[in-house]
Amino acid sequence: MNEILSINNVSKRYGHVKALNNVSLQINKGEIYGILGPNGSGKTTTLGIILGALNPDMGSYSWNGNRPTKFDRKKIGSLLETPNFYPYLSARQNLSIACKIKGVSENEVDRVLTKLDLLYRADSKFKTFSLGMKQRLAIASALLGNPETLVLDEPSNGLDPQGIADIRNVILDLANQGKTIIMASHILDEVEKICTHVAILKLGNLLTYGPIESVLNNQAKVVVSSENIVLLERVLAQIDGVSHVRKNGDKLSLILATGKDGAYLNKALFEEGIVVSEISIQKSDLESNFLELIK
Amino acid sequence: MLKLLKIEYKKIIPYSTFWVIFGLFFFFTPFFFYGLGQIKLDSFPIDFTAIYHFPEVWNNITYIASWFNLLIGMLLVILVCNEFSFKTFRQHVIDGQSKSDFILSKILLSSSFSFLTTFYLFLIVGILGFVSGSDGSFLTDIKYLLIYFVQSLGYMSLGLIIAIVIRSSALAIIMFTFSIFFESVLSYLVPDAIAQFLPLEIISNLTPVPTPKGIQVAVLVDAIPLNTSLMIAGIYILAFWGISFLTLSYKDVK
Structure with a gap:
């Protein structure tokens, strides 16, 4: 079986704030899955739940088709929200504790420190590290034991441009080894450059998900106008494949599902008795699609 | 189990607070105990050095050391709260601890x-007791060591539950100290029959105030026999551990 992670109808509240609303997602082996969304959309909550730190109010999840246990987590390299280490211990001492918990050989410590370019500071206390070094140490810790699955929450947080490029290469390198990576990010560019798949969250709702090109690229943004714009808006809402209809001056913009084109839309409108005065398909780009989706 | 304990010591051996607090305990316990034996009162001819003699020495030293048990209790509070403030508890969970x-x-x-x-008290007694040339039997009343062990575990189990509920170091230490005062006051407000069963009352009375030889003391009515106290203390300790676990398992790991 190919399925690594399955999230089924998971919901989570903090007081009266709905952090996650009935989210379901399947992630298969070898996919680099980006969880994309603005701040406060539920990315970290999702990762916290699949890593056993947060209890979902409803729903369930499974790793490799089984009920989750601590033994699954030992085999997953994870970074959740912030780098968490003992400030008074050195990088090496901190990683050696992580090795003991995960049950991997302590020889791994030097390997991961080298990979993240931290070996020269191996014996410095964690509290003397800069923000970027702390982040790199957290990623080094996630690599202990060379896990087949990685869960990384905003991996490039706090890094300078060079650091971001380095981390990106580390992740791409892991991806080339066939590992499964689940990565939360609010940076579209990062997801676009690294991920094969993407899920978009907004205010706890899963808006869309799938292979990155079908989610972000293939949906065409269309602008239409007609004499009776109120009627046009009402009719558009009933046409299959049309979503995100929005008023834009005296025109309406919308997103047309994959596989549908302007001719399809024009025909559908004509059948409803609407004569279109303007219809134009705007060349889609990732960013505008994304912004449109999370509007 | 041994693996878990090894991980714990990996965390604390480089931690200076651990050494400072144990240093205080290791220094002040014999310091106070020795000092007490050197007291000379002109008007009151008691030989205080008798506190070093067997078998009373066991009761005496465990009583003195019981005051310093609070230090070790505070150390545990700090160590547990650290896991929350450094978020290492959360890291351990996502790394595969339950x-x-x-x-x-x-x-x-x-x-x-x-x-x-x-074990440290055992060493002190071994040295002091033999140096002072006791005539009592070495093993008589050595049961006080077991009692002391249970008592110190009792204070730490209270520390554990307070640390897990409160999570912030400073506040938890204050609550830990305060709970002892609070219970002393409470014990005056409720009938003695209930007061004597309050957890800290049970735990602190495990090492009773020694009655020096040669002083006529009013015989205190000791309502709870020692074995019963030990048993009740054991139940409290298990309860504190159990509640700590339940508290932790229902909460999100933050």
């Missing part, structure tokens, strides 16, 4: 602290 592993680690750590301090 919440019960976490509680078990802290129980093992507490037990090892109790063992260390108890």
Whole structure:
């Protein structure tokens, strides 16, 4: 079986704030899955739940088709929200504790420190590290034991441009080894450059998900106008494949599902008795699609 | 289990607070105990050096050391709160420890602290007792060491539950100290029959105030026999551990 992670109808509240609303997602082996969304959309909550730190109010999840246990987590390299280490211990001492918990050989410590370019500071206390070094140490810790699955929450947080490029290469390198990576990010560019798949969250709702090109690229943004714009808006809402209809001056913009084109839309409108005065398909780009989706 | 304890010591051996607090305990316990034996009162001819003699020495030293048990209790509070403030508890969970592993680690750590301090008292008594040339039997009343062990575990189990509920170091230490005062006051407000069963009352009375030889003391009515006290203390300790686990398992790991 190919399925690594399955999230089924998971919901989570903090007081009266709905952090996650009935989210379901399947992630298969070898996919680099980006969880994309603005701040406060539920990315970290999702990762916290699949890593056993947060209890979902409803729903369930499974790793490799089984009920989750601590033994699954030992085999997953994870970074959740912030780098968490003992400030008074050195990088090496901190990683050696992580090795003991995960049950991997302590020889791994030097390997991961080298990979993240931290070996020269191996014996410095964690509290003397800069923000970027702390982040790199957290990623080094996630690599202990060379896990087949990685869960990384905003991996490039706090890094300078060079650091971001380095981390990106580390992740791409892991991806080339066939590992499964689940990565939360609010940076579209990062997801676009690294991920094969993407899920978009907004205010706890899963808006869309799938292979990155079908989610972000293939949906065409269309602008239409007609004499009776109120009627046009009402009719558009009933046409299959049309979503995100929005008023834009005296025109309406919308997103047309994959596989549908302007001719399809024009025909559908004509059948409803609407004569279109303007219809134009705007060349889609990732960013505008994304912004449109999370509007 | 041994693996969990090893991880705990990996965390604390480089931690200076651990050494400072144990240093205080290791220094002040014999310092006070020795000093007490050197007291000379002109108007009151008691030979205080008798506190070093067997078998009373066991009761005497465990009573003195019981005051310093609070220090070790505070150390445990700090160590547990650190796991929350450094968020290392959360990291351990996502790295593959369960919440019960976490509680078990802290129980093992507490037990090892109790063992260390108890063994230390055994060494002091061995040295002081023999140096002062006691005539009593060495093993008589050595049961006080067991009692002391349970008592120190008792204070640490209280520390554990307070740390897990409160999570912030400063506040938890204040609550830990305050709970002792609070219970002393409470024990005056409720009938004695109930007061004597309050957890800290049970735990602190495990090492009773020694009655020096040669002083006629009003015989205090000791309502609860020692064995019963030990048993009740054991139940409290288990309850504190159990509640700590339940508290942790229902909460999100933040």
